[in-house]
Amino acid sequence: MSTTDAGPATITLTEAELDPYVTHASTRRWLTGPGLPGDSGLFTFAELRREGLRTVGDSTGDMDCPAPDLCAQLVIGGLLGPGGRETESVLLDGATGEISTTRYLHDRPGLMGRRPLAPSLERLVRFATATDELAALRGRFASYEGRFGPKAVAEASRQLLAVFKEGTGGEVPPFWKMAALIRPLSLVAGPGTPAGLALDLPARLLDQEFGRGKVARFEDVDFPATLTHEPTRRFLRETGLPEDAFLFHLDTDVPLATLAEYYAEDPSVELPDRATHLIRLGDLVEDNSLVIDGETGAVLNWSEPEAALYPLNTDVSTLGFTLWLLHRERAIDEDPSNGLTAETRDQLAAMMIQVLSTVDPTGTRTQPGRHYWTEWFRGEAGGASGAL
Incomplete structure (x- = not known):
């Protein structure tokens, strides 16, 4: 096996290394010629560089082979999910040159199967x-x-x-x-605004997505005195937030309250420090509240059962983007013309996490398991196992 100096360490194999695994002529030419990229935002072929060609059967070790066709496939790489974690194995059919993926189901090997990815290595790279x-x-x-x-x-x-x-x-x-x-x-959304927020959302983006009359805008009289972060006040006045979004319901019946005011009649709730500066915007599911730090504009998740605060979004602009993204995800998933199925939900969720982390990296800086949006998407993926 060798690498080239053309770009980031292209991976190629020799004719001898392909025997007896790869018999497909054009696939042999590709692996001995252009090869596979050593660096990609979607895939890693590091295992191929380290171990050479191996079959699924070789990779599963003592686990019973679920199907002869699957176990004869060659493991050439991994599909990268959020955080660079390998979520699926990338497989090559040495006889046909077709590329597919599979998940390693430790406790359910009989359910392992292949999902088509590309007709050839050339198309996969393209x-x-x-x-x-x-x-x-x-x-x-x-x-x-x-x-x-x-x-x-x-x-x-x-x-x-x-x-x-x-x-x-x-x-x-x-x-x-x-x-x-x-x-x-x-x-x-564009990056940054003169007003001091992380994103520049198009003026009517939320209205177009959720429908006119379903996006609430606030007046100064609605704000607690401790909401002093002017970019946040301006966003809530001029852009607003959807009243009923997926996973989130905005408080619109009464002026916005601080956590201290909201729980004033329930002294049994253990409140966080600076509760008078944390403004509650509304409900998340499962006894979680969405709050804003009135001084910094940071958006947080207040978990009442845990009596704990967790980072949620950089500010209200990235919150608006997240709610828009969640709504888009539901529309894409439910549109039959897109041809998506329950079997592809894990891939859909992984891509959503990647888009969200690209626009707002809050989830990548938060303790694992503590970022509300990321964990919801992961829950959508069903908790399947990763690569071989």
């Missing part, structure tokens, strides 16, 4: 390169630098989908269909 170019706004997506909003999202989605349709006969595997629908969502 699709991954296009997705990485979108993430970095370079190459064929360089023209999107500085462009934001729903129109940019729609155009980038169509352009990425067109790449995926090439060489697949128009039958785009679900993974890439989701990538084309979800990865461009990060383009909906």
Whole structure:
């Protein structure tokens, strides 16, 4: 096995290393020629570099082989999820050159199966390169630098989908269909605002998503005196937040209250420090509240059962983006024309986490298991095992 100096350590194999595993002619030419990228935002082939070619049967060790066809597949890499964790194994069929993925189900080997990913290594590399170019706004997506909003999202989605349709006969595997629908969502909001917030949301983004009359805007009389963070006050006055979003219900019946005011009649609740400076915006599910630090504008999750505060969003602008993203996820998942199924929910959830962490890295800096939005998406994925 060798690497080249063309870019980040391209992985190639010798003819001898391919025997007897790979008999497909064009796949042999690709692995001895262009090879596989040593660096990708979607995949890792580090195991191939370290271990060489091996079958699923070799990787599962003493576990009973669930199906001869699956166990004969070659493990060449891993699909990367949030935080760079390998979520699925990438498999190569040495006889046909087709690429698929599988999850290692330790306690349910009989349920292990293959999910189509690409018709060939050449297409796999091409699709991954296009997705990485979108993430970095370079190459064929360089023209999107500085462009934001729903129109940019729609155009980038169509352009990425067109790449995926090439060489697949128009039958785009679900993974890439989701990538084309979800990865461009990060383009909906621009970075930073003169007002001091993390994102510059398009003026009518939330109204268009949730419907006119379903986004609440506040007046100064609604704010507690301890809400002194002016960018937050301005956002709540001018942009507002949806009254009923997925997982979140905004308090609109009475002026916003601090945690100290909200629990004034229930002294049994153990409140956090500075409860008079934490303004409750509304309900999350399972006895959690969404609160804002009135001085800094940070958005937090107050867990009443745990009597604990956890970071949730950088500020109200990234909160607005998150609520928009959650609503988009439901629409994408429920649209039958997208062809998504319960079997692809884990991949859908992983892509949503990646988009959210790209726009608001709060979840990546939070103690594992303590970021509300991330944990909800992971729950959607069903807790399946990872790569082999």
